[in-house]
Amino acid sequence: MTYPHELHPSDEQLSAYQDDELDAAAHRRLGAHLAACPRCTARIADFAALSADFALLPPESPGVDLAGVIEGRLTAAPGRPRTTPRAPGWYGLLPLGIGAAASLALGIALGVALPTGGAALHRPVALTVFDPFPPGSLCAGRDACYARGALSSGVMR
């Protein structure tokens, strides 16, 4: 018997088979089961039809070149290294601006002091407080909180 604890492979196995995400041995074993089982073959066909439905969805686009919009918003706001304080609003953001300026100065100083360093050394020290997690990852129950734990345990590649 190929699946001793159950007569048929689980949805999970069938779904992973459909995605070609089973290891070679499991894929072969399931393929052999499918060849003899109309019931599981029908389930796989449903999964395949669902994928085909996704392929029918029309491509979406914002319809504008967001790079230009974002460039404008970046120019209007401070906050990244090597962005010269051209925008008039920059000075209005004190004391944040003071911190940024101090960081920038320190970063430049470090860059000068360590000319053989990589690009990372030229970054203002203040920016190293950025954690590697993307912003906006507030917790709201288990499904929103798992990102931090999993990432810090090395899931990220």
Add this chain to the structure above:
Amino acid sequence: MDDADEALALRARSGEREAFASLVRRHQDRVFGFLLRMLGNREDAMDLTQDAFLKAWNALPGWRPEARFTTWLFQIARNAALDLLRRRGSLQFVSLDDPPQQGDAQDPRDAGPLPEERLADRQRIDLLQRALAALPAGYREILLLRELENMSYTEIAATLGIQEGTVKSRLARARAAVLDNYRHHAGRSPDDLSA
């Protein structure tokens, strides 16, 4: 692996705005499409697409080339989407990964064929969009990442911050939930489907 993204991201990380603009142009449609389908309206999707790229710019110093840029970008976008859904009060607190209850429902494989042959493409799209809108956000996002973004289980795990085993089980449940939704609507007339 798209090395061009990583090369651009490295340049953007060191402050090159032109490189970042290229990244925006390369990915704005994908991020917008993902957010549109997560949120259900273009205005929110447009706002959050911009926000996601601005957050990406600000967070780029923390990005490491070991992390694929698109995976990292989609982490930012999905976090923004979940935050908005939470603020709207439309984030459902349901268990996505617990095993189904024993005897909960009929085995779907015994439920009879889906009406796919009878439905035109337009109806199938309507049916899918209706099903997606009805799903918990956690199922919706994993389906979008797999079916539209063609992410591998490893990439989905990194994007969602979950184990690959959880990707496998959650994706199967998400698919089963859409198929259940299809069956639920299959008894209705085609007019109802497009209503």
